[in-house]
Amino acid sequence: MRFGIFFEMSTPRPFSSETDHLVYHNSLEQARLADELGFDWVWCVEHHFLEEYSHSSAPEVTLAAVAAQTERIRVGHGAVVCVPEMNHPIRVAERAAVLDIISNGRLEFGTARSSTWTELGGFNVDPDDTKKTWDEFVRVLPRMWADGPVAHDGRCFSMPERNVLPKPIQKPHPPMWVTVTSPGTELDAADRGLGCLGVASTTYQEQERRTQEYHRRIRNCDPVSSVVNDQVTTLNFLYCHEDADVAAAGGMRMVGLFGLNNAHLLWTREAYPTRAYQSLGNLAPGGGADRSSPGDPRGIPEGIGVGDPDRLIRVIQRWEDIGVTGINFLLNASETIPQADVLASMRLFASEVMPKFMDKGAASTAAGAPC
Amino acid sequence: MLSGAASLDELAQAAPTMPSLDTGAVTLVQAEVLQASFEMAYASREITLPPGLHPTTPPLMVVLAWSMADSPWGSFAMAQTRVSCRSGVRPRGFVTGCVTTTEAAATALSERWGLPARVGRVSLVRRFDAVELSVGDSLALTGLDPDPLGAGDVQYTVTATLAHTPKGLRLVQVEPDYELRRVERVRPRLDRFDAGAWGSPDLTPRHPVTATIAVGDITVPALRFLSRPDVMAFEGTETV
Numbered sequence: 001m002r003f004g005i006f007f008e009m010s011t012p013r014p015f016s017s018e019t020d021h022l023v024y025h026n027s028l029e030q031a032r033l034a035d036e037l038g039f040d041w042v043w044c045v046e047h048h049f050l051e052e053y054s055h056s057s058a059p060e061v062t063l064a065a066v067a068a069q070t071e072r073i074r075v076g077h078g079a080v081v082c083v084p085e086m087n088h089p090i091r092v093a094e095r096a097a098v099l100d101i102i103s104n105g106r107l108e109f110g111t112a113r114s115s116t117w118t119e120l121g122g123f124n125v126d127p128d129d130t131k132k133t134w135d136e137f138v139r140v141l142p143r144m145w146a147d148g149p150v151a152h153d154g155r156c157f158s159m160p161e162r163n164v165l166p167k168p169i170q171k172p173h174p175p176m177w178v179t180v181t182s183p184g185t186e187l188d189a190a191d192r193g194l195g196c197l198g199v200a201s202t203t204y205q206e207q208e209r210r211t212q213e214y215h216r217r218i219r220n221c222d223p224v225s226s227v228v229n230d231q232v233t234t235l236n237f238l239y240c241h242e243d244a245d246v247a248a249a250g251g252m253r254m255v256g257l258f259g260l261n262n263a264h265l266l267w268t269r270e271a272y273p274t275r276a277y278q279s280l281g282n283l284a285p286g287g288g289a290d291r292s293s294p295g296d297p298r299g300i301p302e303g304i305g306v307g308d309p310d311r312l313i314r315v316i317q318r319w320e321d322i323g324v325t326g327i328n329f330l331l332n333a334s335e336t337i338p339q340a341d342v343l344a345s346m347r348l349f350a351s352e353v354m355p356k357f358m359d360k361g362a363a364s365t366a367a368g369a370p371c
Numbered sequence: 372m373l374s375g376a377a378s379l380d381e382l383a384q385a386a387p388t389m390p391s392l393d394t395g396a397v398t399l400v401q402a403e404v405l406q407a408s409f410e411m412a413y414a415s416r417e418i419t420l421p422p423g424l425h426p427t428t429p430p431l432m433v434v435l436a437w438s439m440a441d442s443p444w445g446s447f448a449m450a451q452t453r454v455s456c457r458s459g460v461r462p463r464g465f466v467t468g469c470v471t472t473t474e475a476a477a478t479a480l481s482e483r484w485g486l487p488a489r490v491g492r493v494s495l496v497r498r499f500d501a502v503e504l505s506v507g508d509s510l511a512l513t514g515l516d517p518d519p520l521g522a523g524d525v526q527y528t529v530t531a532t533l534a535h536t537p538k539g540l541r542l543v544q545v546e547p548d549y550e551l552r553r554v555e556r557v558r559p560r561l562d563r564f565d566a567g568a569w570g571s572p573d574l575t576p577r578h579p580v581t582a583t584i585a586v587g588d589i590t591v592p593a594l595r596f597l598s599r600p601d602v603m604a605f606e607g608t609e610t611v
Contacts (some may be wrong), residue, residue, distance in 0.1 A: 261372070264372065271580050
């Protein structure tokens with residue numbers, strides 16, 4: 001089992017330069033501590049226009065700072081939105097390669113296609129096309145990284161022969177992942193030999209189903225490059241405290257606030273009917289036809305990493321038994337937990353919980369397994 | 372977290388009165404259903420909603436129209452404007468205005484489900500390559516270039532409407548169930564819109580998002596939930 005921290009850059013109102021500065025620099029401090037404590041990854045999302053929920057619009061810049069301020073922890077670009085209106089694939093390949101160089105070969109490369117109308121509409125993206133463009137990106141990026149001059153004649157972009165430079169340190173390229181919110185995307189990941197980067201909390205049962213199906217499918221995959229990244233991670237929250245009641249109070253405040261911010265996003269399917277966005281992530285609102293009581297706060301998903309060390313050991317053991325190979329933790333939401341308490345939670349987790357799982361496959365995957 | 376900032380006193384003046392909450396259910400068959408959405412200006416985000424609801428970003432105005440050859444109240448057409456929002460964490464559409472073609476339908480929609488229905492001219496016409504909605508002089512909308520979708524690809528957000536109920540001024544949750552047989556996506560064009568006639572001068576439909584035209588049956592069930600319009604749904608929700 002491997003552990004990571006996961007940055008959304010969730011930011012409280014009222015918005016100001018000072019607030020954004022605080023959120024970003026608190027996150028960088030958390031990344032430095034995670035590096036010292038032995039966490040495996042620090043991931044940073046890409047979102048645009050998502051007030052409160054995520055102000056992380058330039059993760060490649062954030063991760064460059066993380067890479068420069070840390071020694072060992074792997075830096076997760078999680079994930080690059082693979083639609084050309086937001087990110088041209090050549091620029092994606094170039095930025096990722098530079099991040100791999102700056103970090104001395106510590107880059108993990110996540111891919112996504114965005115799921116809110118707020119983002120897609122803001123960039124004038126046709127939601128019908130995002131799955132196609134994502135598929136084209138993940139097939140062409142490994143060639144840009146591994147090959148010399150590359151030409152491409154595709155559906156979302158074309159280019160005459162050019163040598164995309166520089167090339168990443170990791171050979172043939174950094175491990176590639178797909179963010180998974182909707183059921184079924186884990187199959188897209190497996191079919192292409194990509195890691196499954198869970199970014200929505202799931203139940204044990206749902207994660208077990210997804211994980212089993214992923215591992216079954218990836219054995220017969222047609223990978224997008226010469227390496228397969230056979231890993232399944234899930235997203236969780238972390239608030240660890242010696243006093244279980246204190247942990248529950250602070251942790252559930254964070255979970256509830258994150259859930260509210262998440263539910264208030266304008267999801268693509270709600271605004272724009274399309275076959276390309278059939279279902280929403282588990283933390284997303286239940287769709288426009290959700291007829292349940294508005295007074296019922298959405299249930300807290302099981303298996304949450306909130307509690308004293310003994311509870312967290314039991315929770316993580318269960319995730320490990322399901323076949324999950326890594327857990328990435330959100331550490332805060334809208335700064336509801338004071339930074340000193342976040343850092344104390346990380347230290348307690350690292351001293352009391354992580355050692356129980358360290359001797360089980362802690363080796364870095366680096367560039368993944370040969371195909 | 373943002374919350375609505377409209378004046379409840381002003382909203383209450385336009386709210387209909389429901390003499391009873393015991394509505395029963397009704398099924399409306401072979402309805403033509405048009406839904407069109409438009410992004411509004413950010414300045415419209417909070418001031419078009421009561422404090423108990425939360426806006427989306429960007430704010431979204433939805434035009435919903437029904438036309439049916441028969442119903443318990445005879446043939447009628449109806450159009451309403453809604454603002455997309457959240458009640459607690461649930462997606463809802465807050466109704467700001469509603470026009471229907473007959474007195475009987477207006478009475479039923481306002482007294483049984485709390486819609487602020489008034490009588491007026493509503494015309495929903497389906498053509499080969501377009502659909503046209505007009506509501507008196509206050510709204511004209513065209514949907515162009517129909518493109519087939521699956522029946523499960525479109526969703527209709529549950530309604531929240533403000534009404535004077537036997538329990539007081541409440542947001543009434545209306546949950547129509549749509550059983551669709553044909554759905555097409557069309558490109559919306561708003562040719563005319565008078566915000567003042569639709570319950571709020573702050574409605575600013577600027578950027579067309581999409582529209583659908585569908586045919587199917589609509590079941591409007593009995594009411595189940597009310598919530599206070601002045602506080603968050605977590606503390607203000609009541610069961611009917």
